[in-house]
Amino acid sequence: MLKLKRMPKHIGIIPDGNRRWAVAKGLQKEDGYEYGIEPGKMLFEEVRKLGIPEVSIYIFTQENTFRPRKQIAAFQNAFLKFLNWIKNKDVSILAVGDASSPFFPEELKVFTVPQENREQKMKLNFLINYSWKWDLNMALVNSGNKRLRKQDILKNIGSKDVSRVDLLIRWGERRRLSGFLPVQSAYADIYIVKEMWPDFKPCQLHEALKWYEVQDVTLGG
Amino acid sequence: MLKLKRMPKHIGIIPDGNRRWAVAKGLQKEDGYEYGIEPGKMLFEEVRKLGIPEVSIYIFTQENTFRPRKQIAAFQNAFLKFLNWIKNKDVSILAVGDASSPFFPEELKVFTVPQENREQKMKLNFLINYSWKWDLNMALVNSGNKRLRKQDILKNIGSKDVSRVDLLIRWGERRRLSGFLPVQSAYADIYIVKEMWPDFKPCQLHEALKWYEVQDVTLGG
Secondary structure, three states: OOOOOOOOOEEEEEOOOHHHHHHHOOOOHHHHHHHHHHHHHHHHHHHHHHOOOEEEEEEEEOHHHHOOHHHHHHHHHHHHHHHHHHOOOOEEEEEEOOOOOOOOOHHHHHHOOOOOOHHHOEEEEEEEEEOHHHHHHHHHHHHOOOOOOOOOHHHOOOOOOOOOOOEEEEEOOOOOOOOOOOOOOOOOEEEEEOOOHHHOOHHHHHHHHHHHHOOOOOOOO | OOOOOOOOOEEEEEEOOHHHHHHHOOOOHHHHHHHHHHHHHHHHHHHHHHOOOEEEEEEEEOHHHHOOHHHHHHHHHHHHHHHHHHOOOOEEEEEEOOOOOOOOOHHHHHHOOOOOOHHHOEEEEEEEEEOHHHHHHHHHHHHOOOOOOOOOHHHOOOOOOOOOOOEEEEEOOOOOOOOOOOOOOOOOEEEEEOOOHHHOOHHHHHHHHHHHHOOOOOOOO
16 A cells, blocks of 8 residues: 555546547547546546545546547547446535536536535546636636626636645646646646556556655745 | 747746755855846747747746745846846837736836737747736736626736747746646646756757657647
8 A cells, every 4th residue: 555645635637548549459539438437447446545535537628529429429428437337436526517518418417516515525526528718717607797806716717616736647648738627737746647548557646646745835935 | 950840839938946956056045046047048049049939937926925035036136137138139028917016026017018019029928926816816807897797708817918828848847837827828738847947958948849849739629
């Protein structure tokens, strides 16, 4: 069992590389998502064992919904399989994204508001039909007609119930945020895993946590 | 001369590590900033030679102004020396940050609005007494009393005149944004230089550009 002196309270996960992995295996691009389910389960079990209290996972974005229909169906199916598995695991699920769109799965609408007992459970945030533009623009909608000048925009964004991300781990080698929770990730330490998401192994998470342990936290100070 | 097929239109620069560099040399922390001026000049000359049309540089943040007074004076002095050198270089300077604070240098107030001929010159954006919270909250101030619901928040943020960042280069080994232009950096490719900023060499910039050349641009798609 991994023992660390300093653990993140909230990790962000960008499980990238499913399509590239599939192509490298001679499969169709959309076949990759199915192979991302088992890694998701392994990650969850590992994070729970380690006692990390909050995890945010980039499931799909509004930009992703401009991809070919076959791919959209494939990543939505894969996610719903994962959801069905995880929703009985005594976690507090929060779905963050534009729920007014047909791309937002019906099954998830019940999770768009924080559950009452959220603080007592492991928090699992799914970014679903999410986009950073939607997230920020929701501040205008949520602020409504109230006087805004003295308000804090951060209390009104779409992802206002998601806490600051300490460590962001991205699979699939690319070194960018791709719009992942820009507000919460302002100070996040970013760790890149070279392997594609379907090749997830717990040791990759461990390496990220060991790296995070020796970073200094300054929050910009 | 470096020849590349694909060049960024806008690079972000986080010149971190001045204090750590100074401590490693047996100097006082605040002495490091002075050694960051010459690297700034070298970087500018190199970027101009390469023809990159826009550069944003993280000069100091609102969080930085909670540091010891000696350090604040040192980074402000170093920056003003750099500013005096560069303002005659036929560039279009834009100062982005909270100009209502005493930490915002008087000399810069003239640069808080885009210059008329901005499109004809190399654009140089200095983040000065900047913070991502200020940047986003300015949307509330700028939107004023207008009806907001259908507006795009991005057109009203504090840094609204700064374009999307293609490549973000950070010196000093840390792998995080530290609040650098969260909106413009949503899709930026992030390149980390191990060396501290006072040890800047043009080859580090070249390596970053060569790495950027082989990244694919998807803008989240």
